[in-house]
Amino acid sequence: MVRIDARIPVFFSSTAEPATADVMWLVEDAENAAWDSRETGHVPGCTCCVARSPVAEAMGRLFRARAVGEVPFFTRLGVVPASEGGAVAVRQALETDGLVSACYRLERAG
Template sequence: MPSMPIFVDARIPVIFAPVAIAGPEDAVLVEGEIPAPEGVPVARFGPQRPGHGIACACCAPRGPVATALHRLFLARARGEVAMFRRVLVQAGPAGEATVRDAVAQDAFLAGRYRLGAESGL
């Protein structure tokens, strides 16, 4: 019987869910000054600046979401925060759209993170 290849996606899922459910294996990405739970790694991002798209070399090589998720990943890799297995996002509709766009369009983020299914909670 031939063996079937198994694909394991080791990227960290980014899930749009209430951050109140954050557990010990979660990190939180929060827009602006929205309150964040204590005891979990937290990264914050501000609004996307108007103008050119994500990764536009003339304006901003990385957007605020990419910068926040990059800092969170580095802190995890350096052992500065607890090892987390997923990132919960707390943002308004525009912030959620910015996160979705960043994860889909930024090549560095796409190598580390993926959009997760909300039903996987």
């Protein structure tokens, strides 16, 4: 039996490249300790986001925007952390946040 992992792969980059038809970018703003997909629509602090990390909230908002057509239907998510701490926060969200881990997975190298 072939198993298909339909979650969106997440990869790290040092810069956000121009958007393409299949890649959306999530960028950490170290100065404001926030993550920004540069998209709007989901209200922070709603019941599905309570007690979640800022990166988990941002990834959840981005997935919702994709699902309802507010952003293009991307098939990969590039992440640009401002520091190693930002990269750790993304990995932690992928491992511990139920919504994030249901929607995204860390892309395998190679």
